Amino acid sequence: MADSIKAQEQQHLDMVVAKIKQAQTAAKKRIGVAESDEAGIRKNFVNDLRLKTDSYEGIMETALSVRQQQQMLAERQNSWQHATTELSTLKRLEKRAYFARIDFQETPTSKPETIYIGLGSFSDTPDHFLIYDWRAPISSIYYDGELGAVSYQTPDGEQTVDVQLKRQFQIEDGQIVTLYDTDQTVTDQMLLSALSEHSDTHMKSIVTTIQKEQNQIIRDTHSDLLFVQGAAGSGKTAAILQRVAYLLYRYRGKLNAGQVILFSPNQLFNDYIDQVLPELGEHNMVQMTYYQYAGRRLPKIDIETLAQRFAETNSPVQKRLNALKGSLAFFNAVTGYADHLEQRDMLFRNIVFQGKVFIPKEKIQDIYYSFNRNYHLGNRLQATKEALVRILNRRISSEMKSKWVEDTIQDLSKEQLDSLYGDHPREFESADKEYQFLARRVVMTSLEPVRKAIVRARFLTINNQYVHMLRQMPERIDLAQYHLTTAEWQAGVDATVAALRDHQMQLLDTTPYLYLYDKMAGKSGDRDMRYVFLDEVQDYNAFQLAFLKSTFPRARFTMLGDLNQAIFTKENSHTLLHELSTMFDPDKTRVVQLTRSYRSTQQVTDFTKHILKNGEAVTSFAREGELPTVTVASDETAAIARVKAELARNDADHETTAIIGKDLADCQDLTTRLRAVGVKATLIQSENQRLAPGVIVVPSFLSKGLEFDAVIVWEASASRYQDDDERQLLYTICSRAMHRLSLVAAGTLSPLLDDVPADEFTVVPAVPVD
Numbered sequence: 004m005a006d007s008i009k010a011q012e013q014q015h016l017d018m019v020v021a022k023i024k025q026a027q028t029a030a031k032k033r034i035g036v037a038e039s040d041e042a043g044i045r046k047n048f049v050n051d052l053r054l055k056t057d058s059y060e061g062i063m064e065t066a067l068s069v070r071q072q073q074q075m076l077a078e079r080q081n082s083w084q085h086a087t088t089e090l091s092t093l094k095r096l097e098k099r100a101y102f103a104r105i106d107f108q109e110t111p112t113s114k115p116e117t118i119y120i121g122l123g124s125f126s127d128t129p130d131h132f133l134i135y136d137w138r139a140p141i142s143s144i145y146y147d148g149e150l151g152a153v154s155y156q157t158p159d160g161e162q163t164v165d166v167q168l169k170r171q172f173q174i175e176d177g178q179i180v181t182l183y184d185t186d187q188t189v190t191d192q193m194l195l196s197a198l199s200e201h202s203d204t205h206m207k208s209i210v211t212t213i214q215k216e217q218n219q220i221i222r223d224t225h226s227d228l229l230f231v232q233g234a235a236g237s238g239k240t241a242a243i244l245q246r247v248a249y250l251l252y253r254y255r256g257k258l259n260a261g262q263v264i265l266f267s268p269n270q271l272f273n274d275y276i277d278q279v280l281p282e283l284g285e286h287n288m289v290q291m292t293y294y295q296y297a298g299r300r301l302p303k304i305d306i307e308t309l310a311q312r313f314a315e316t317n318s319p320v321q322k323r324l325n326a327l328k329g330s331l332a333f334f335n336a337v338t339g340y341a342d343h344l345e346q347r348d349m350l351f352r353n354i355v356f357q358g359k360v361f362i363p364k365e366k367i368q369d370i371y372y373s374f375n376r377n378y379h380l381g382n383r384l385q386a387t388k389e390a391l392v393r394i395l396n397r398r399i400s401s402e403m404k405s406k407w408v409e410d411t412i413q414d415l416s417k418e419q420l421d422s423l424y425g426d427h428p429r430e431f432e433s434a435d436k437e438y439q440f441l442a443r444r445v446v447m448t449s450l451e452p453v454r455k456a457i458v459r460a461r462f463l464t465i466n467n468q469y470v471h472m473l474r475q476m477p478e479r480i481d482l483a484q485y486h487l488t489t490a491e492w493q494a495g496v497d498a499t500v501a502a503l504r505d506h507q508m509q510l511l512d513t514t515p516y517l518y519l520y521d522k523m524a525g526k527s528g529d530r531d532m533r534y535v536f537l538d539e540v541q542d543y544n545a546f547q548l549a550f551l552k553s554t555f556p557r558a559r560f561t562m563l564g565d566l567n568q569a570i571f572t573k574e575n576s577h578t579l580l581h582e583l584s585t586m587f588d589p590d591k592t593r594v595v596q597l598t599r600s601y602r603s604t605q606q607v608t609d610f611t612k613h614i615l616k617n618g619e620a621v622t623s624f625a626r627e628g629e630l631p632t633v634t635v636a637s638d639e640t641a642a643i644a645r646v647k648a649e650l651a652r653n654d655a656d657h658e659t660t661a662i663i664g665k666d667l668a669d670c671q672d673l674t675t676r677l678r679a680v681g682v683k684a685t686l687i688q689s690e691n692q693r694l695a696p697g698v699i700v701v702p703s704f705l706s707k708g709l710e711f712d713a714v715i716v717w718e719a720s721a722s723r724y725q726d727d728d729e730r731q732l733l734y735t736i737c738s739r740a741m742h743r744l745s746l747v748a749a750g751t752l753s754p755l756l757d758d759v760p761a762d763e764f765t766v767v768p769a770v771p772v773d
């Protein structure tokens with residue numbers, strides 16, 4: 004491109020940067036003013052306060068004056084917050100003001116317009132935008148269209164413009180490094196340079212190179228369910244993070260980051276992505292794994308961990324039980340059972356006081372079912388609690404006359420007496436009045452646990468109720484459809500009961516258990532949550548999805564998954580799509596498919612896709628790299644030597660490496676062996692660990708969603724990956740590699756690699772070990 008254009012653009016950039024700097028000075032000034040105003044208000048708070056407490060009007064006046072001061076403080080804090088946010092945006096813009104320019108005309112006769120697009124908006128006067136935020140409606144034309152007529156959505160409907168120029172910039176520290184004009188959406192050149200960067204322990208934002216299909220996901224505001232099926236590395240995760248940023252911008256003032264929740268595959272992944280939104284100037288959304296969510300709600304139960312779940316080898320019967328318990332039919336059956344509890348079968352527990360039955364369960368049951376048919380589970384429970392509290396109150400008077408109360412009062416120490424009197428004046432009309440006062444306090448204090456038990460509905464018994472429900476299930480669900488006999492089902496229930504006795508539970512049981520509990524307690528869900536994102540949705544079952552939908556009744560759902568990577572649900576993942584389609588209104592459901600993989604080089608993508616049989620479509624973005632390597636060593640010592648050599652090569656080329664083993668035991672063993680030959684590597688044992696720089700060894704089930712420059716698959720042998728249902732797992736592992744992929748096996752190579760054509764990998768012999 005002509006140097007004169009670059010010079011002109013640099014001049015424009017210098018002008019914008021100068022204005023950004025002026026704006027920074029102004030923002031700093033406002034921060035200073037707000038800070039000193041706030042300090043002033045705090046200092047004079049006491050002086051300015053008109054304390055009058057001798058009359059009712061005086062108290063009112065004092066309260067008003069406190070309120071006024073608080074309001075003034077809040078205003079200052081608000082303006083401080085505002086100026087601080089603005090300053091941080093301006094600082095980011097100063098370095099890289101924008102990344103694109105678009106010239107367009109709204110109609111053939113209207114004035115040509117030029118806009119620049121960057122990470123945030125910037126205007127020097129209220130209506131004069133020098134930079135448009137990438138999320139502004141008009142910015143969409145940068146991502147969506149080529150030159151010529153391009154339409155974009157505005158809050159008032161669709162608008163079409165004639166785009167005459169698209170220019171992309173790479174700017175570093177206020178200097179234009181390169182610029183190019185293009186007629187494409189985002190040039191391959193720009194994408195290529197973004198993708199050639201080395202990975203690090205944190206994901207980066209993709210704002211400058213968002214692809215057209217990704218933009219559809221990011222800007223969707225219509226769907227109740229947005230389902231994205233995307234190949235490994237197709238940018239699903241990247242797209243949802245930009246989507247969150249987009250939604251927070253689009254609904255600024257109405258939506259905050261606390262109303263958006265992302266269920267992620269593991270804690271490591273949370274760590275990996277947690278910089279993206281702050282880099283875009285937004286707060287992070289609520290992020291947790293489903294396991295954490297369930298665990299938080301069931302603090303007294305040990306829920307099966309990811310590692311345990313992964314290590315499970317399920318018998319054919321167990322697989323069929325799993326299919327049933329994860330189905331939508333089971334969800335509907337639990338709903339039916341809960342509805343039936345409105346008429347009968349709710350189980351209760353005695354309320355106990357001092358080791359004796361205080362209110363018997365039969366009495367509670369009578370009360371519970373005494374309300375008429377219009378009462379549902381929620382208000383029935385509430386009304387029961389109120390009735391029980393009334394009983395409790397009546398019992399206070401009778402209990403005051405008991406012998407134990409008299410004994411207690413006689414034995415009270417001075418401290419205990421002081422605490423019973425509290426703020427109450429110590430003068431009483433008579434000794435009897437004083438005794439009555441103390442007796443009431445004694446009874447109320449000791450009955451407090453009873454009151455709590457009532458208020459917290461401890462008279463319900465979720466464990467028993469859950470088991471009761473499971474026992475009854477054969478009446479509600481056709482076991483034959485799942486190829487199960489009643490005996491097999493009941494044996495499954497026995498196993499659940501045994502686990503519950505030890506306060507343990509399979510992840511598979513936690514959701515029906517929570518759902519039943521919510522129904523019994525009449526909970527109507529978290530109505531504040533507006534957007535729910537589920538990453539790696541193929542690892543959820545239909546029950547969990549239906550439960551999340553009922554837990555967040557007002558939320559819109561974005562689900563992202565790759566049916567090729569179902570490492571927990573395996574063959575059930577394809578039925579999931581079908582079950583989902585029955586849960587949401589088809590008019591408000593949108594399915595988007597992303598088939599292009601951006602993560603890996605063409606060679607890695609081609610190799611990995613041969614691992615799948617009947618896999619979903621995957622194409623690679625044309626980025627060249629080395630062929631993957633395969634090494635079959637005669638024994639583990641030789642295999643370790645090969646790993647060591649490959650690590651040395653990666654290190655020399657500054658490629659960060661993850662060695663991915665099948666399970667934790669393999670990874671522990673490998674780490675020890677590597678240490679013995681002088682190689683330092685961090686073993687990631689649990690999902691709560693942090694990602695570390697340098698070589699890491701990670702078990703397959705924790706590598707989900709992550710990516711690394713180079714991946715070494717440890718023990719790609721027949722002893723580890725043999726069955727067809729392990730194809731998706733091996734695929735997931737291999738698809739973590741961006742530039743280099745090496746597979747090392749001791750003994751025989753996994754037969755799952757048989758379909759990879761011989762010219763798509765290099766055979767590297769194991770290094771001879773002396």
Ligand SMILES: Nc1ncnc2c1ncn2[C@@H]1O[C@H](COP(=O)(O)OP(=O)(O)OP(=O)(O)O)[C@@H](O)[C@H]1O
Nearest residue numbers: 209212213214235236237238239240241601602708
């Ligand atoms: N438009 C884009 N511009 C630049 N980089 C991109 C783009 N889309 C995706 N990438 C990069 O490709 C890599 C893979 O993206 P991401 O992790 O979002 O894929 P994914 O679909 O979630 O993969 P998986 O299902 O395998 O975990 C990331 O490094 C991401 O930054």
